[in-house]
Amino acid sequence: MNKEEYNTSYLYSFLPSNAKGVNELAELALDLQWSWNHAADEIWNRLDPQLWELTHNPWVILQTVSRDRLEKNLADPDFLQKINTLVEEKESEYKAPAWFQKNHDNSLLTCIAYFSMEFMLSEALPIYVGGLGNVAGDQLKSASDLGVPVVAVGLLYQQGYFRQAIDKYGNQQAMFPFNDPGQLPVTPLRLPNGEWLRLKIWLGGYNVWLRTWKVQVGRATLYLLDSNDAVNLPMHRGITSEVYGGGPDMRIKQEIVLGIGGWKLLEALGIKPEVCHMNEGHAAFLILERANSFMKENGVSFEVALAVTRAGNLFTTHTAVAAGFDHFSKELMEEYFSDFAKDELGVDLKNILALGRLNRDNNSERFNMAYLAIRGSGSVNGVSRLHGKVSRHLFQNLFPRWPKEEVPVGHVTNGVHMPSWDAEIADKIWTEACGKDRWKGGLENLEEKINKLSDETLWQLRNQCRNNLVAYTRKRLEEQVSVAGQPQEIVDIAKHVFNADTLTLGFARRFVPYKRPNLLLHDKERFIRLLTNREHPVQLVIAGKAPPSDESGKALIREWVEFIQQYNLYNHVVFLSDYDMLLTEHLVQGADVWVNTPRRPWEACGTSGMKVLVNGGINLSELDGWWAEAYTPEVGWALGDEEEHGEDPEWDAAEAESLYNILETQIVPEFYGRNNSGIPERWIQRMRKSMATLTPQFSANRTVREYTENYYLPAAANYLKRAAGKGAVGKEIADEQHELENKWNEIKIADVKSTSVENGYSFTASIFLNGIDKDKILVELYAAAKDGMNTEHIKMNEQQSNGNEQLFFAKITTKRTATDYTVRVIPNYESISVPLENNLILWQH
C-alpha cells in the first residue's frame, strides 16, 4: 500500500471544511496543472480578481479570500457545478491511458525517480535559479502530459533564490523574502494516521531531521525535503535556506539531504523506482544510498549492490566547463562519509573516495560529484548534440586510451513545455490547427498543420503578442521606477514607453560574462542609430540577474541602465528587474526576435530561445547549444563560425559587428518590408517555418519521449535483470571485473597479419589471453575516421587456439589501406556498458 494515502481533511483546517465544494476547490488549487492548463482560471478570478492578477497563486487566493466571499460563491450552484466538472474532468483525464500507457504498457518500467536541486514549475513556488530548474520543471510537466511514471525529488528552500531590484543608479539589490510553506502550493506529507512524515539522516556526527512535502504536478508528484525542523540545531535548520547558498560545507550538506534524504523518502513511501535520473551531479550521493538499501535487502556487498543498481541510474550533465562540476575536499568527505562508509556500506572510506577521483589513490585530489555520477550510472548524457561532444572531451580522462568519440556520453537535447510558455492567442491558434491534445502524444502531424496557417493569422498572432508585451512593460516599469524612488518625470515616461508596432527584441538571461549580455553595447553609436531610426525603429527589452556576489555581473547591469539614462533611450530600451518565470512568460510571448550571445561552447543547451517558438518569435543566436543543431537559414539568424574562440576580445568585436550587420541588413528590412495588406511576407515565411519545424522538435514532449525510449526503458530492464536472484548478475559482473583486472596486464597482442583479398583484406591476430575466457572479451579491428570515411569497429572471430595463444580472424571489404586498421581487445561480459563500466583496453603496438 502506498503510505501517502491520508485523509485530506488534515490539510485544510483553515478552510470552512463543512462548506460543500471546499475540498474540491483545495484539490484544484494544489494541482500545479493550473500553471499550464488555464481551464480553472475563471474560478480564481471570480473569487478574487485582484489577488489573482497579483499572485497567480490559487492556493494563496483560497487562504486569503474573505470567508464571506468564499461561502457566498460556494452557495452558488453554478459555481459548485463548475468546480465539480473541473475536478471530474481532471480525474478522468488522469485515469485515462496516456502516451506511455498506450505505447509501453507491457514494459517493466513502473517508476522513474527524478532528482534535481531546483524545479521551476511556477512563480508561486520559487525554488529555482534558472536553466537547470527550468529543464526539471518542464520535463516533469511533460511527463505528466505523457503519463510517464515519474516522481520527482527536490528541496524546499525557505528563501530560494534572491529577488532583484534595480535602484535608480542601476545597482542590483538582492532581497530574500521568506517562502512561507503555508502560502506555497505544497502540503505536508502525512502518514495514514495524520502524522507528518519526518526522516532522520546522519550528518557529520549528528542526526538531522527532515520534513517532507508534496507538490501535485498534474499526474506527477514532486516530493520536497527541508531541514527547518524545530528539533534540529540552528546550523542544521538553515541547510535548506537558499538554493546554492553558502560555501562547500553547506553545499555538501544540501547534496546529502537531496541524494541520501531523497532516497530515504522514497523508501519511507514504499516507492521502488527502477530508474533514478540525476539532473546534474548534485544528487549523486543517491548512488551510495540506493546501493546501501539494495545491500541490506539482499545481503550482498557494496560492490555487488553498486554493479546492480547503477544499471538503473542515469546521469544528465549540464556543464560545459570542467570548473562547473561540484567537488569537495578530502576533509569534508571524511567528515560526512567516514562513518557512512564503515557502518552503512561496510567499506573503507578510500573505496568511496575512489569513485570521485581520477586517480583513486591521489589524496590531494578533490572528490568530484560528476565522476561519482558517472561511476554510479548505467548511462550518461549531455543536453544538446554539441554539448554531448563537449562532455566527451571533458570526461575523456576517465577513459584513458579510448578514442574521444567512444567516451560514453550521449545526448538528449532539452526541450520546453510548450503549454507553459504559449500566449493565450497562440494557444487558440494551435488548438484550432492541431487540437487540444497536441502536446500529449507523438507530434507527427504538427508541422504540416502549422504550415497551413495563413499569413493573416500569423501576423495577427505577432501583433497581439507584441501589444501585450508593450502594455506589460509599461505597467511593470512604472512600478519599478516608482519603487526605486525615481522622479515623477521618469514615472510618467515609463507609462508610455515603447510602441506596439515597433520591431521588438528580447534578451533575458543570467548576467554572467560567458553570456556576453553587453555585446549589443559594443558600438553604442551604431546601436543607437539602429534603435532610433525614424522609419524603422527597434525596441529592446532586457532582464537578468547577476549572481549576488559577482561585482562584474552587476557592473554589466549598471552599464545597460546608464546607457538608457545617458542617451535618453527610455522609449527604445527597457531593463525590467527581477527576471523570473512570470517575466519570462511575457517576454517570450511578446518578442519578435530573441537574442542570445553566449561564447561557444559554454551554453550547454539554453532553453529561453525555445520558449519563443510556439509564439512565433524568431531566434538570432550564436551557433551554440540547441541553436547549433536547430539553425538553418529558413528558420532564423546565426552568429559565429561554429568554432570556439575563447575570450578573445577581437572575436567578440567581430561578432558584435556581425550582430549589427544582421540586424541592419536582414532583420529590420524584413520586418518592415510590407505587402499591400501591410504584412511582412518574408518575415511571416520565416516565422511559419520556425514554428512548424522547431516547436515540435524542441518541445519537452519530444525530450521526455526520447528519455523514456532510449534511456528509461532499457535502464529499467537492465536493472531488473541484474537485481533478479538477489543480484546474481551483479555478483558475476563484480567477479568478472576482478578477474579481468588481475589478468589484463599480462595479455598480449602477439602477432597481426594482413593479406590482400578481393576488395579488401583478411586479418589474423594471435593473442595471448593469460587465461581470460575468450567469451569475456572482444577482439576488434579498429579504424579511425579519415578522409570522409567513418570510424570502423569490426569484430574478429576466434579461429583456433594455438597453444597459449588464441587466433582471431576477420575478412573485410574496404577501400582503405591495411595500415589504417589496428587490433584491440576490450572487455565484453554480462552485457555491461563498455567503456562506462569497465574501461580496460589493449591496443596493438
Ligand SMILES: *Cc1c(COP(=O)(O)O)cnc(C)c1O
Ligand atoms: C528559461 C529560463 C531560463 C533559462 O534560459 P537560458 O536560455 O538557458 O539562459 C533561466 N531563467 C528563467 C527565469 C527562465 O525562464
